[in-house]
Amino acid sequence: MGSGKIAAAAPKNRNRQRAGFIAACTIPALVLYAVFVLYPTITVFYTAFFSQTSLGGSSRTFVGFDNFIGVFQNSQFLESLGNQFFLIVVVTIITMVAAMFFAALLTQSNLKEKPFYRTVFFFPNVLAIVVIGTLFVQIYDPTNGLLNAIVSVFTGSESHIAWLGEDRFTILWCVAFAMVWQAIGYYMVMYMSGMDSISPELYEVADLEGMGKFKQFFKITLPLMWEVVRVTLVFFIISTINMSYTFATVMTPENMDVPLTFVYKQAYAGNNYGFGMAATTIMFIISFALALLSNKLTARDD
């Protein structure tokens, strides 16, 4: 097929070689991606249009958009979605501000203990999320928990607050705190590497010009690491959605749902698999849209 042309045109031949090389490098990954990500994802979208069990047996019937309509009419889903937005916003803002603050502190100051702090902050990332969840369940324990012990010291009477069994927002703040604690070190390290790539001369000049540290951060540090911030924003949205499933499963199995725990309960224990897949599809679209939105909002004109 067209071998005569290749022999005639040397640059085309090189092009073809290059194409072969690119193909050899990308195809294995692409195939894996297609088999393990694209195919299952499309199956989920497809299943969402059926009423069926998790086995997809004889009871399977096509129901069109009924599942999607049902999801939006389900008050428990809407509440779990509210919880999810709360966690995304709160965890992102607190983690981002705190991680940036510590990153700036560690890069700007010439602390001797810098590597030590870096390790300490990063440490929670080494632990499995299930372990962190269990750890915080112990901290929030109504009878022997650390938090109640601290409260007792301040109030002077024995405290037995059921942190993970109180009203919705107490529970959400408790879970959010655990998630921030888990995430902070990871983003701090990312921001630190962004800050380290900024030339120190800029700060020297700024110092000479009499610019305050605070102003330096907003005029030099933040603009020059904006791309890192953009990337982490997308990370925040995706990872908060994913990790809140594990945190909610471990910390609040019955007292607070996020959309993904709702999906699990509906699809398996509730024997309502198609409906669960519709909720999953909706969550996919929402997280995709959020990631896109954050990318658009933070884009700069230059």
Place this chain on the structure above:
Amino acid sequence: MSKVKRVLTALLAASVAATMAVGATGCEKVDDASSAAGTGTASTDSTESGSGESTGDISGELKLAVFQGGYGLDIWNQIADEFEAEHPDVTVTVTGDTDIGNVLRPQIINGDAPDFIYLASTNPSGLLQSLETDHLVMDLTDIFEEDGLKDKIIDGVLDGPTYQPYGDGKIYAAPLFFSVNGMWYDSNLFEKNSWEVPETWDDAFALADQAKEQGIAMYTYAAANAPAYNESVIWPMIATIGGKDKLDAIFNYEEGAWNDPAVTETLNIFQQMHDGGYLLEGTMGMTHTQSQQQWLQDKALFIPNGAWIQNEMADSPRADGFQFGVMAAPKTDASQQQAIWFQTEEMYIPTDAENPEAAKEFIKFLYTDDIVKEMAEATNALPPLKNCLELVDGLVDDATYASAELGLSDDMVQVSGGFANTSATDITIRSDFFQGVGSILNGDMTVADLQAQMEQESQELAQLVTAQQGLEEGASSEEAAE
């Protein structure tokens, strides 16, 4: 450039097709290999053990898939060996997992179902419910008709929608274990203070007022991760106050079932617990282990639970002289006949099983006296048989035996079962109800609110019931048969 693109796309398409083909043939190969290995072991085994007396014409491989509980798989392997000894032509393989439901699901979808499954319907994987909805479980009625097995099973156990999912009087699952769930207390604490075990809720609240002086709360439960443990109190109470029919009405979504005075009276007890501060502080945030630990240290008088609690908490610190005691949920009036809640665990055969005859034989084998005794000794679990007490005497722990004695006593009404099956729905009535009970205890909801919510959900579900005859008719035909 366009040529490069075209070549790339072609290569991609080809490679995707290639991997899929490889995947498909790969699967087949694995299947072939495993079945070949299966018959291989079967033949060697039959030559090895020819001593056992052959009781049927079953042969081949029998694949068991069992939920791996706290007691491990040893007992299943042991029973498998004994079954092989009795049926030399059969080779038994045992697969166990703590998450066996999710292990089995892909296998069943691929048509590679085991011959026998033991996994309770209460498991969060919802496997039995899915199998029943898709008509993928085998009719086991003949097992129960044979040798009068049905009459040996404790009355009422086989009536529920889990056992008779289609309401046609046919049985699709077999009960392996049952437990008597009630309100547990420290009998040593009661003796020490010369407190009487309360017969009515008035007695219970009066007792709680005394206990409060010693800093002991009345009630705690697994609000944070298993609020449905309250069913051991609520379902039998409804039956105690209004009779078994009232509970059946609820389970079959009958109109007005939730507004019945028996339900109101039952829920009012929980309202009273909230109003009088009878719930152990912090309960709403406690998991089953946390609440059981508090109770074990005499921080609360009562906890709703099953006899597994003694085994589960075997290594936990406890109050000096602690002794497990169990009672049925109190009455609201001394003249009522007390009801008690039975919970069962199921075993079943998928329709895709390759060796259903051997699996049926195995289920019968599990009901024989010797195996029942072995099982009870190893697992501390009770067989759902009428002569359960004499069978397990001396083999199970004190708490389990005491609970069986209480549950099977003549002046106790035994209730079990569950909500009638419906077509696919996002209404989760059972969990919504027990969440709601938590909200009453938390002060977030009134009894009337919860009843209204339940009545509404119930009426929606009534439209979706799949088995038209439902639970009630199954129960009455059962009674007629006796």
